[in-house]
Amino acid sequence: MGNDENCVPANGSSKKRAFASVNAVNSQMMSPKKRAVLSEVSVNTGNIDLGFDDFCTPEPIVKTVKKTVDKEDGELKKCGYSSLIYQYLHSLEVExxxxxxxxxxxxxxxxxxxxxxxxxxxxxxxxxxxxxxxxxxxxxxxxxxxxxxxxxxxxxxxxxxxxxxxxxxxxxxxxxxxxxxxxxxxxxxxxxxxxxxxxxxxxxxxxxNFEVSNPTAKAFLRSFTRTAQENSTPSTLKFEFLACYLAELSLLDYGFLRFNPSMVAASAIFLSNFTLQPEKHPWSSALQLYSGYKASELKYCVLALHDLQLCKKGNSSIAVREKYMQHKFKYVAKLNVPSAIPQSYF
The missing domain is CATH 1.10.472.10 (Cyclin-like)
Known part of the structure; x- marks a missing residue:
């Protein structure tokens, strides 16, 4: 899903707000001007002979390639590479x-x-x-x-x-x-x-020290989303956008700095499952095994995230909410949210 983000067309009618000055002397708003920053790159192949009679790949070859990729992907999962990558990222995030x-x-x-x-x-x-x-x-x-x-x-x-x-x-x-x-x-x-x-x-x-790479909640969110969707979560795209929305809400709240990024991501998955299917337990054994988190360990982070979702904390996360109220994000910020999470889920 991250690969598609740069390709989403901008909403010209969306209202843009500027950064509110934090200087006590000058409290005026500064309006960012709307502009096209990244120009479109056009590739002109001219009359170059690429050595192909037809740019269309024959259908049998496409099917063979897809079958091979699917098979290799399945083998990678069996080898536990995904789990090893997660363990490595988890070891980095606690440094x-x-x-x-x-x-x-x-x-x-x-x-x-x-x-x-x-x-x-x-x-x-x-x-x-x-x-x-x-x-x-x-x-x-x-x-x-x-x-x-x-x-x-x-x-x-x-x-x-x-x-x-x-x-x-x-x-x-x-x-x-x-x-x-x-x-x-x-x-x-x-x-x-x-x-x-x-x-x-x-x-x-x-x-x-020029070490610009760092594990974030977004990286963990991708891994947990794949695990959660193995149980065929209904409305897959809506589930993904909802989890992203909840994780982004946490960025604005200073209180979430006490939680590791992996815990924030796991809590976003937990709460997304609960929002879409409140009658079903939101934390599966597969998610517990993969993430290493029990539902009870996520309790305080999930409840804090739930408060943000319900706007109980009174934060000013206007941009995040408006962003996910758009059609391209399936209006997940407008979803009806259950007011309480049953204690039995923890």
Whole structure:
């Protein structure tokens, strides 16, 4: 599903909001201008002879290739490669250098608040939508921000600069055609110059020791989704979008920093199953075996995520909700949500 994200057409009628300034002196909104950042690339083969009489692959060959791929995919699953990859990612996510402090706002920051972080991330969701970035870029961006703020004291007037610089780095890592530095300056209404963004980028990369890859909830979500769908979840696409919606909601909530990304992803799968089939137990033995999490271990993360889904916490995750109210995401943000999860499910 991540491969299709750059191909989704932008919704021209969607209302774009700018990042709300966190400076107490200047509280005016800055309106990002709508623009086409990534130009279409046209490939002209001219009269080059590719050595084929017909570009269409004969049907028998297509069937043979598909059969071979399906067979190899089945063999990979039997060999447990998927499980080994998950175990490796899980071992990385618990490394201290890859995890932000769950209380850095209280311990490190003096001029930045939880609310300012929430406004920043919500705005970055809009920036990612505006430039048609894959969701992995957004998750990596937030990971960089939280890890940087866990060790560096930052003034509020540099918070947006940190956000766009982190997204620039994440874009270079994840995107085929990342936006340019000038694009990120422009989206901030030129509040910051190119030199400032470059300097902040250097500082972030030095802090990361140029290790820009990091396990995020999105990576775990892909693995858990495949496992969940082996039991033929009804409306597969809606299930996938709902799980992505719930995981993205968690990005805005500072309180979720206490949970590992794999636990957030597992909780999103749990809650998606419950939302679509509330009468059925949302956590199968296959999911427990693959993820290593019992339903009881997910309880607090699931309940916190459920509160976000019900808008009980009063956060300002407007961009995420509007994003998933669109037709292309099957309107999953508009789904009726059961008000309580039975204790027996834990």
């Amino acid at each position: 201290e250098k890859r995890r932000p402090l769950s209380n850095y706002m209280e311990k490190v920051q003096k001029d930045i608040t939880v609310g300012m972080r929430e406004i920043l991330v919500d705005w970055l969701v809009e920036v990612a939508e505006e430039y048609k970035l894959v969701s992995d870029t957004l998750y990596l961006t937030v990971s960089y921000i939280d890890r940087f703020l866990s060790t560096h004291v930052l003034s509020r007037n540099k918070l947006q600069l940190l956000g766009v610089s982190c997204m620039l780095i994440a874009s270079k890592h994840e995107e085929i055609a990342p936006p340019h530095i000038e694009d990120f300056c422009y989206i901030t209404d030129n509040t910051y110059g190119k030199e400032e963004v470059v300097e902040m980028e250097k500082e972030i990369l030095k802090f990361l």
